[in-house]
Amino acid sequence: MKVLIVDDSKIARMGVIKSLKEIQPEAELFQATNGLEAVELFKKEKPDVVFLDLTMPVMDGYEALKKIIEIDKEAQVIVVSADIQSEAKHRVLVAGAKNMYPKPINKEIMTHIFEQDLLL
Ligand SMILES: [Mg+2]
Incomplete structure (x- = not known):
């Protein structure tokens, strides 16, 4: 399974990776530090x-x-943001995200994401 982690904060990326590795130790990881890099890597690697x-x-x-949704409308995107306003969540769900969670993502939330939000 390929997983793309996108955040301009290295600490935030490391937080996602830490909890991800506890749930999916075999996952192949790709990182991007802004949206443009993310779209380019999405095209190239087709992450799950x-x-x-x-x-x-x-x-x-x-x-x-x-x-990303224009490239693949089945793309499985989980938004992880400090912005926890319901308006932001509504906006990303309408745009095609599978779900949205506040930072930081811990092991329990990551488990929930893989059991409830994603189709793999
Ligand atoms: Mg940021």
């Missing part, structure tokens, strides 16, 4: 799952989500 931050330089997560 994308963890996507919203607030990033160059291209934000909303724009990246839109482009």
